[in-house]
Amino acid sequence: MLDLGSTFIQSVERNPNAPALVADEKRLTYAQWFDIIKTVAGGLEERGIGHGDHLLIVMQNRWEMATVHWACQMLGVIVTPLNWRSKPDEIDYCLADSNAKIIMYDDSCIEAVREAKNVSNIGIIAVGDTLPGSHRFEDLLAATPIDGVSRATAEDFSLMLYTSGTTGKPKGVPRRHRHERAAALAHVAQNLYACGERTLGVMPLYHTMGVRSLLSMALIDGCFVCMPRFDVEQALTLIEREGVTNLYLVPTLYHDMLSHPRFPGTDVSRVRKLGFAGAPMSEALLRRLDKAFSPDLFVNHYGSSEVYTMAITQNARTKAGCCGRAAINCRLRVIQLGSDNPDSLVNAMEEGQIIAHLDGDEAFEGYWNRPDANQKSLIGRWYFTGDIGYYDADGELFVSGRVDDMIISGGENISPVDIESVISLHPAVDEVAVAGIKDERWGHRVVAFVKRQASVNAEELDRYCRSTDLANFKRPREYVFVAALPKSPVGKILRRKLVSGEYEIDANCEPAINLAN
Known part of the structure; x- marks a missing residue:
């Protein structure tokens, strides 16, 4: 298999004048971008980083970050990106864990980098404002370019993402060139991308979705429309102005675009393919997106940093919440909750833990450096995802939550996603998240946290739930109306913050009340 450096060269040779990158006023063809990538690679090499070393990057989705990603693929350097919102202790931990030779940062995280203790021991490169002792990215652009031959092989490590670390320290997930290329090829195939597609590059390049968008465009001589951070108005401008043909986003970003007053007047007609991942999408949002875009393809992608594509459906509109079937590079099973036996399969419509085979491409x-995590999650050549799901009668997969999010109330296992799907369809509900709050009698009580778009109270929502086919024991016993739902930088709802009370109450609503059983 080709390494990723050679993959980019392939696109340059095949279609050198094709548009490759749009960022602010910068517009580069593949040939032009490759010249810059070779020069940046030469500059990195001059600063002492080479094959097998880690380069820690803490930046927004700037064109410089995309360029450095490709330069590292040419050198065989391991790209190790962090969330630009990382705190100093997180930067210190990841620097030490990866043994990075250089850290590269931009203005968005300059204070955290300034306070990180381990930064003074390694090379520092700044994009924008600089700290004392930093080299500038512009210095790399003045270096002697490397030749146009990749230094990497398919067996070298390409990338190491850090998991979010919601419990304990974040875990490094190293991925080889062949893993990354196989994932990008599968992404192209399963999203039916054609030559010359144009995508909105806004999903963070420290997240597997962002990396996949970057790599997949190179495979098809496509254009990466770079957007440093998500802003609804700017996103709509870029979609219209640059003729974006596909979108691959988390549900939250779709929700925000549809809710913006500029959306009805934006020409989105060239967007023919929609894809989402990272979190379940409510049935209400699915319907709104289908009506707004009328896409030719509507993909629900279920995956992870560890195993990029696990399941996929190319027509998400037909079954809300359905992830379809195992992806072309993956084998999946659903096994009994609490079991570590990969053969303890559950029946159709029975919830269990989703596991994926490690022989997939x-x-x-x-x-990385975590034998404890390997022992917990890698059993008998299977990766135990920590996700709960089930197969329906048609053999299609539904993901119903995380093992840690499962609500056990009165001895019953209750999935938050099932309840959210029902409540989201109420016309007064903008967004909803359900969590289990400790209760002396029930163990946990089901609580719905609702962001409203019209006036509604708890009694009305309770009557609505009673009118649906939602089982009575799953009904929320309490509604909390919030100003906003707490979310991660990539739009995942943070249930742990709801449980711990880290949210802002909607000032225009009644106090929460407990409802009769």
């Missing part, structure tokens, strides 16, 4: 081989 996209599957990682184990966590």
Whole structure:
């Protein structure tokens, strides 16, 4: 298999004048971008980083970050990106864990980098404002270019993402060039991308979705329309102005676009393919998107940093919440909750833990420096995802939550996603998240946290739930009306913050009340 550096060269040779990158006023063809990538690679090499070393990057989705990603693929350097909102102790931990030779940062995280203790021990490169001792990115652009031959092989590590670390320290997920290329090829195939597609590059390049958008465009001589951070108005401008043909976003970003007053007047007609991942999409949002875009293809992608594509459906509109079937590079099973036996399969419509086989082309081989995590999650050549799901009568997969999010109330296992799907369809509900709050009698009580778009109270929502086919024991016993739902930088709802009370109450609503059983 080709390495990723050679993959980019392939696109340059095949279609050198094709548009490759749009960022602010910068517009580069593949040939022009490759010249810059070779020069940046030469500059990195002059600063002492080479094959097998880690380069820690803490930046927004700037064109410089995309350029450095490709330069590292040419050198065989391991791209190790972090969330630009990372705190100093997180930067210190990841620097030490990866043994990075250089850190590259931009203005968005300059204070955190300034306070990180381990930064003074390694090379520092700044994009924008600089800290004392930093080299500038512009210095790399003045370096002697490397030749146009990749230094990497398919067996070299390409990338190491850090998991979010919601419990304990974040875990490094190293992925080889062949893992990353297989995942990008599968992404192209399963999203039916054609030559010359144009995508909105707004999903963070420290997240597997962002990396996949970057790599997949190179495979099809496509254009990466770079957007440093999500802003609804700017996103709508870029979609219209640049003729974006496909979108691959988390549900939250779709929700925000549809809710913006500029959306009805924006020409989105060239967007023919929609894809989403990272979190379940409510049935209400699915319907709104289908009406707004009328896409030719509507993909629900279920995956992870560890095994990029696990399941996929190319017609998400037909079954809300359905992830379809195992992806082309993956084998999946659903096994009994609490079991560590990969053969303890559940029946159709029975919830269990989702596991993925590690022999798949996209599957990682184990966590970085974390034998404890490997022992917990890698069992008998299977990766235990920590996700709960089930197969329906048609053999299609539904993901119903995380093992840690499962609500056990009165001895019953209750999935938050099932309840959210029902409540989201109420016309007064903008967004909803359900969590289990400790209760002396029930163990946990089901609580719905609702962001409203019209006036509604708890009694009305309770009557609505009673009118649906939602089982009575799953009904929320309490509604909390919030100003906004707490979310991660990539739009995942943070249930742990709801449980711990880290949210802002909607000032225009009644106090929460407990409802009769």
